[in-house]
Amino acid sequence: MRLTVKLFLIIFLISSAGIPMLSAGQNSTSNIYIGTYTQNSGQGIYVYSFNNQTGELALKHVVKGVENPSYLTLSSDNRYLYAVNENMEYNGKPGGAVSSFQINPQDGNLKFLNIVPSQGQAPCYISLSSDNKFALVNNYVGATVASFPITKNGSLQEAVSVITHEGSGPNKKRQDAPHMHSIRLEKENKFAYAADLGSDKLYTYQFDKSSGTLTHLKDKDFSLTPGSGARHFEINYKNDCIYVITELANTIEVFGKSSGERIQTISTLPDSFSGQSYCADIHVHPAGKFLYGSNRGHNSIALFYLNPENGELSFKATFPVHGNWPRNFVIDPSGKFLLVANQKSNNISVFRIDPDNGQLEFVSSVETDASPVCLKFSE
Numbered sequence: 001m002r003l004t005v006k007l008f009l010i011i012f013l014i015s016s017a018g019i020p021m022l023s024a025g026q027n028s029t030s031n032i033y034i035g036t037y038t039q040n041s042g043q044g045i046y047v048y049s050f051n052n053q054t055g056e057l058a059l060k061h062v063v064k065g066v067e068n069p070s071y072l073t074l075s076s077d078n079r080y081l082y083a084v085n086e087n088m089e090y091n092g093k094p095g096g097a098v099s100s101f102q103i104n105p106q107d108g109n110l111k112f113l114n115i116v117p118s119q120g121q122a123p124c125y126i127s128l129s130s131d132n133k134f135a136l137v138n139n140y141v142g143a144t145v146a147s148f149p150i151t152k153n154g155s156l157q158e159a160v161s162v163i164t165h166e167g168s169g170p171n172k173k174r175q176d177a178p179h180m181h182s183i184r185l186e187k188e189n190k191f192a193y194a195a196d197l198g199s200d201k202l203y204t205y206q207f208d209k210s211s212g213t214l215t216h217l218k219d220k221d222f223s224l225t226p227g228s229g230a231r232h233f234e235i236n237y238k239n240d241c242i243y244v245i246t247e248l249a250n251t252i253e254v255f256g257k258s259s260g261e262r263i264q265t266i267s268t269l270p271d272s273f274s275g276q277s278y279c280a281d282i283h284v285h286p287a288g289k290f291l292y293g294s295n296r297g298h299n300s301i302a303l304f305y306l307n308p309e310n311g312e313l314s315f316k317a318t319f320p321v322h323g324n325w326p327r328n329f330v331i332d333p334s335g336k337f338l339l340v341a342n343q344k345s346n347n348i349s350v351f352r353i354d355p356d357n358g359q360l361e362f363v364s365s366v367e368t369d370a371s372p373v374c375l376k377f378s379e
Helices: 002-016
Strands: 029-037 044-051 057-064 071-074 082-084 097-103 110-117 121-128 135-140 144-149 161-164 180-185 189-194 199-205 214-216 230-236 239-245 251-256 260-267 278-284 290-296 298-308 314-319 325-332 339-340 347-353 362-365 371-378
Touching: 029 071, 029 144, 029 180, 057 110, 071 121, 071 278, 071 371, 082 110, 082 121, 121 180, 135 180, 144 180, 199 230, 230 278, 239 278, 260 314, 290 325, 298 325, 339 371, 347 371
Parallel strands: 180 230, 278 325, 325 371
Antiparallel strands: 029 044, 029 371, 044 057, 071 082, 082 097, 097 110, 121 135, 135 144, 144 161, 180 189, 189 199, 189 230, 199 214, 230 239, 239 251, 251 260, 278 290, 290 298, 298 314, 325 339, 339 347, 347 362
16 A cells, blocks of 8 residues: 555656656657668668657667668568668679568567569669568669569568659750659559659559559659659648659649649748759658658758648748758657758758647757668657
8 A cells, every 4th residue: 555655656746747757568769770871881771779758869780781771661560671772783783682681579680581683773762562562662773663572471572563664854964764763552552653753753553462563554643843853752641642752843742642633833942042952852740730851952851831621731941950961851650750861971860840830859960880861760
């Protein structure tokens, strides 16, 4: 009885002091995996712990010997990690590769499983079907997208579907040919979409959930503004919209997912900026009220308010990333923090997100000995 009373008093005093408490089973830390370019001293994939109360990052492991793991994805059960190897040559032939790893549930370290050719050069994006049975990869050089079956033990099999695209854009230096930059399935695994920087397109594919094959649906493609350079995209199911961030025009183009119609084009940069900048990544906050995009050159994260009814965006502010060349960024699973991978300054910046207005408050910066270009949380 005395112990119960003492415990009650301790809990009362802590709560009265405003100290946050963790509920039963809630963990204050999670693992975050860092994809890198390895040609400039980087060693592979980096594993950090992240404190979701303070925003603190701490290095745990370095998975060495993985060449240019520039983009990563995790299975939904957090048992496996997949990485593209963004190379121009694999096994003495033109092409890149895709690697699979098993995640140690105790410490988050990675065990290499296998590697397969990516069916093109410079693969730069990988995503999984919701059942973790297939991986989708795009190749920046070679104009191809491909799908790969995944075995029960997490290993990748050879590609079962490879589609080669054709086309170009008005920017002769950057749009001489298709340059596939991202590929993702929608949540029901019926359709996949791929952004092509070279041809200003968001391609649409029928996805066969049993075989993993892709079929290009040309009449359902989305056409972006010529010369804009589609890069990454987000699907918002609440308002049936697709948001495509453009690398060359520094804009976000909003489309009706079902109608295919362009709803809006909005800049990611303030009107006062006149220098060179190139957009990279885009994410909708889990609460659905805010959207963020990264500006390389302006070196900022742009904040937009998202209209839940018609999907339109309102530009609100940009926040300096405390680094150089913010390639990719990620919002932690709790929605409290936003982390930025600054490729050229070799650091990761941590920001706290104001839940009421989406504003970013700088928390800290962690230096790395590699070029961080992709951040993925293990939930």
